Structure formats: C-alpha cells, structure tokens
Amino acid sequence: MTAPAPISAALFLHTLGDSVVTLDGQPLTWPAHSAEELLWYLHAHEGGAYRADVLAELWGLEDTPAAANRFRVALCRLRATLGSADAVTEVRGRYALHPAILAQSDTAALHAGLLGARFARDDAEREEALRRALAVADGDYLPGVRGDWADAARAHHRAARVRAYVALATLHCARRECPLAALALTRAVECDPLIGEDHHQRLMTCLAATRGKYEAVEHYRRYCRYLREEVGDTPMSETACLAERIKQGEVPCADTMLAAPATGSLPFLGR
Template identity: 60%
Template sequence: MTDSPALPTPQYLLRSLGQADVLIDGRSVIWPARSAEELLWFLHAHPEGKYRHDILAALWDLEDTPATANRFRVALHRLRTALGRSDAVTERAGRYTLHPDLLDASDTVVLGRAVRAAQAALNPREREALLRQALASAEGEYLPHLRGEWVETARQQHRATIVEGYLALSLLHCQARECPLAAQALVQAASHDPLIGEDHHQRLMACLTMTRDKYAAIEHYRRYRYFLANEVGDTPMTETEELAESIKAGERPCEHGPIHLR
C-alpha cells in the first residue's frame, strides 16, 4: 500500500494596505461574519497577542461575561474555519495570537522587517536599495474599511514605520551629497506625517534652497507655519524662524559641496 501524496501547503497573503484582502492560493477569503474578519485584523495589529477581555473591549466594547465569551468563541471558530487551519489563532496562558505563518504573509509585517533590515545593513548603497524596495510596497491606507480606536493606533504605527524609512533614506542621500534625492525623501516623510520633528522641516528647507531656490524653501516654511497654527495651535520654533529669515536674506544653509544628480 502506497502513501497518499501530501497535499500542498496553502499560500496565504494578507493585504492590509489600500483595499484590504486575505487570499489563500490567490483566492479572496469570503468571511462568514464581520466579527471573524475584525478579529483577524485586530490580532494582526497586535502580533504579541491579546487576552480575551482586551479583545472584547477593543473590538466590540463588551465586558468579559459568559455571553460575550461565547460570542468570542464563535468569532474565533469562524476565523479558523475561513482560513482553513485550526491553528490560525493560538492560545497560550489566556493570550491569543495570530499564527507566525500568517504574520509572515502580511504586507505591513514584511514592510516593517524590511525597514529594520535596511537600517542594519552596513553598506550605504545596500541600505538604500533595501529601503527603496520596502517603501515601494507601502502605498495605501492601513485597513481603510475598519473604524475604531485600535485601528487608528495601528495606522499611526504604520505611518511611523513609513516615515522612519523615508527619513533614513533622506540621510543616506544627504551623506552622499545627493541633495535632490534627499529633498524628495523628506517631502515624502512630511506628506505622511507633517508632525515629524521640526529639525527635519529645517533640513528640508535647506535642501530646497540648494536644489531649487530660496522661494521654494520659504514656501515650505509658510505652509508648515500655517499647518501648525491651524491644526496644532502652535508656532514654529525660534530656530526655524531664524532659518527662514536667513534664507530670505540669501544665505545657503547647507554646507555641502556640488549637488549630485542621479
């Protein structure tokens, strides 16, 4: 009697950016209930795992009672069934976690690891290539179809990862005296989060002075000042104001040599 051939391992893909989707062997999962999908993405956003009472409170604003515990068990069963594996979510000492294989199949998890790998690379050009490869897949809002405090927190963490990547890229170009590319990366960082450190806005003003002209730098300063006043109720730091005045006076705040284009 011969053994039956082993079934191929299903291939998973978790798309959390743009139009969120979960694919198994290229086919989208049809969710039997919204609660099962919400549970998946909540655990995706908390790879360290969460206790049942935390999940009930964050997802459905419920206390942990026998009735709500049953609702959780139903959602958990539906999630495992939809993904076709009983170990899709594991429980240890009361903490529920998404299986590592599913996390590894997630676009945002791969993005975060790629940014960290790029920062650990010793060769600047290798670091740049890894950062560009990672950031190329970072388009789209994180889980745009979901609402709630927990998902907004996860979105902020995702944006922070993207901003971190663009700032690291800008420093690489700055060190290589590639001012136009440094300015591009800083513009991308600021577009994802205008509240990046004010020193980065100062660097962008310097880059714009070098790559375009003082008017572009002053225009960025004015937009930043307007944003602070209307969105935050604050004003730029004294150092930023002084930098703007020096640029208006014709000073070139960047001490780098010739601008390199690629």
C-alpha cells in the same frame, strides 16, 4: 485524528493603505464582518490578546456567556476563512495569529526591511533594504478602521515608515544627491507632519537647493498653517530665521551644515 491544515503560503495580508486578505492574489470573502474584525485586531496585537480584552476593545462587550459565544463564532469563522484551525493559536488564554500568517503581511515586510537596513554591511545594502521596506508602504495602517487599538497600531507603523524615509534621505544627503534627499524628506513629512522640526528645516534647505526659494518658503508656510490649525502652535525661531534667509536668496545647506549627518548617524531603525 486529522491534523489541522497547514497555513497556506498563498495568503497575504494587505494592511498599509488597504485592509484586505488575498489568496493567490484574489480577495477572500468573509462570511461575517466580525471574523474580519477579529483578524485585524489580532494582527494589531502580534503578542496575542485575552478574550476579555478582545470583547471590550473590539466590540465594547463584557465577558459574559453570550459575548463569549459571539467570540467563539467569530473565531471559528476566521479560522475557516483562513483555511486552518491553526490560523489562530491559543496559549494560556491568549489568542494570536499564527506566526506564518503574521509574516505574510506588508507590515512584516516593512519592519524586516528596516531591520535589514539597521544591520546592513554598507550603504548600498542599507539603501536596498530601505527601498524594500518602503515598496510595501502604500499608506496608513488599516485605513478606515476605528478604535484606540487601531490608532495605536497605526501610529506605530507610520513611525516605521517615517524612519525609513528619513534614513533614506540621510543616505542621499551624505552623497549630496539633493533631489533624492528632498524627495525622501517630502515623503517623510507627508507621512507625519509632526515629524521633528529639524526634518522640516532639512527639507526647506533641500528644496531651496533643488527647486528654488519659492518652493522652500511655500513649504514653510504650509508647515506654519498646519501647526496653527492642528496644534495651536508656531514654528521655532530657528525655523523662522531659516525661512527668512531663504527668502533673501541664500541656499543654507552648503554653509550651515543642515545637510544630513554622516552615514554612521542614521536614525534608529529598530522595531
């Protein structure tokens, strides 16, 4: 009996800012859209998923014989496209991408970088790990893919990107590298405008110190507009007071300790 072909090390799954699989740098051609859909669903469910759940959540189907046949065809095409019968494993009814394929993706690199930062021996090693993580984070997870399952995975990976940017800002802020701290915080709030309001406050103080009060107040106004239009809420009174102080020409970072905490207080960087 012929052994299954090994998982190609030249495969790579691009999911952040894109949704494409490459082999030796060239995009794969999919024989059917259902095979590609199954790939991304399984990528979003690293622990695997039962056939009935795949059918219901991905295609809105009940687990009938006809639907089960559709699943088998999509699975066969997916394995063939990825070049190995082991590309998707099945254990006690749960289907999952092979760990080697999961490891060959940008999300794996993102979370590996965060884990490396968490256990880094010093600030230099921590910063290097964070930059490795963010180097692959070009955008949202599987942009354009719809479904509650995709939204949940998108939020998970977005939160990881935000944690990386906030941790990087914390490092820069502790070293009083204000422009770099402002840049990292700007990236964090761009990823998720609903990041904690304290981070918006920190960004306002960084902007006041590095780009002047007009930039800081403009960020505050954009934040107010976002909360009003998207959430139906208003900023906290502390944030409004901070904006007023900046309007009056204060640079609060130096005298209110709104700068980032010491390195030992880095945000949680776990998965």
